[in-house]
Amino acid sequence: MARIAVTDGLSHKAIAMLENEGYEVEVRHHEPEEISNGSLTRFDAVVIRSATKLTAQQISSSLTAEGGIRFIGRAGVGVDNIDINEATKYGIVVCNTPGASTRSVVELTIGHLIASTRNIATADRNLRAGDWAKKRLRGSEIGGKRLGLLGFGRISRGVAQAARSFGMEVHAYDPYVSGENSEAIMHNDVDEIFRHCTHISVHCNLTDETRNLVNLDRISLMPGIGADGIECGNHIVSCARGGIVDEKDAVKALETGQLRTLALDVFDNEPLGDSPLLDFDSFHGTPHIAASTLEAQSRIGIEMAKLLIEFFETGETSTSLN
């Protein structure tokens, strides 16, 4: 029976499903050097999250003349830690679980949007320090404002729907989505999103195209005055991937006040460590927890287990990334 390496954890229910099918499942983290030295060659499949990187060299090191891995599962969404081209070269199937965490990311995005415009984290911190900062913590409403979405895939559409229920006018930019739709006002030029919107949320992958997409030049275009005439300032949220918001530029925009708030769940370097962002009360951060919910982890595990079972039963999967 198939042997599966789970290097960054998977839900208990998913592992039980696989073991009930008779597969051998090893749940253990493999260090990069181990993988380079062939630690995965004795498995038929590997399931990773974001902590394991599979470079071209590591993928080829996971193959032998007789076998090695035939399936790479990413329990989650982002696959920037997998060299998919190299996997394809060797006929290895790469699958992720894109839908499983959508609702969790949508909720955290709206949570960050309101928490930052209403200073919830700052208020809580002040309260714990014995400071009743009511007068200094005047915020602004999201209702009546324009929300610009960078990227308009599954998560972004969920955010659009929630934002509309709060009375926001939703704008979006996505070069891979064509035509008009009823969910957002689409723009062909990303700068137009910045010119129109006081509130922007990032929902694209990290690619050469999107690296530093949110930079000082673009932030400088943001209007600061809401569609309702209120001087609400400019607000940016990202629960997508580090590297899309230029952190150095964001610090400059927080310094000048061109950005009134910035909320990030993702960073250039994770863990974040010491960062000039942390000098600002107007910055709010969480440690890459957009998919860290009981529900998302449960759905991710079950979806991945089903993909593995399908693969080992039929030799292929109904959806894959290559």
Added chain:
Amino acid sequence: MARIAVTDGLSHKAIAMLENEGYEVEVRHHEPEEISNGSLTRFDAVVIRSATKLTAQQISSSLTAEGGIRFIGRAGVGVDNIDINEATKYGIVVCNTPGASTRSVVELTIGHLIASTRNIATADRNLRAGDWAKKRLRGSEIGGKRLGLLGFGRISRGVAQAARSFGMEVHAYDPYVSGENSEAIMHNDVDEIFRHCTHISVHCNLTDETRNLVNLDRISLMPGIGADGIECGNHIVSCARGGIVDEKDAVKALETGQLRTLALDVFDNEPLGDSPLLDFDSFHGTPHIAASTLEAQSRIGIEMAKLLIEFFETGETSTSLN
């Protein structure tokens, strides 16, 4: 022309509106003893927020044989700081601005609901302390869960609408709202809300009936397991009035874990000062800022100015509390 005392501030635009009508506006806080000694007798109207209290004694001290105040305006919603019966006895009109802050309170309520179930304030605090607490901060989704609303007035209905857009099933209890409606599943017994719902939000006034409505007996009824079968724990939010959630009982429920999170914008004693609530990461607090937005304060000021102008032009107002 009429003289108006504004004791707790009002928006600049509102004051300009009143002065343009030719009214004399004095913006200055009056201490309780001053009011008791007749400091308001030389005014025709007084506009307060929550910092000024108008007791029976203070209302009678604001009248003279020839005149004194004929109008009390509450720039905001809650009128538990005004003895309305005493005002009515002397024919003084009492008005508030109930609709002006609805959207702001709805947004903060949803913000608190997501911020607490996703540990946003804790995550931000840990990040500032150099602690990348990703693994300890697994949260839960609000979608798929039951939200119980205590009180079903204007704010509560706004929260219901937003909550439904996230996929929550909305339940409500309000003895003053009769019949069925499409916005929520109504219950006749408040305990039924606690039995059904893992998430509860408070939206009633503070009265003898509602004092300590949320107590340990009732919290103990909460199911801990979501309508979707997920062990999400129990969560309570209040942006209504201090005194409705029994804080001593809430601390006990946080200690045992029967409450997984508690988010409060209002407290028995404000400012909060030192409180056992602050010992818990599972508690999230803000200093009574639900109406502290640019938008709400602007709408409150304009609405109050219009009421004053209507009153002094016609001798009455289209809406009043007495």
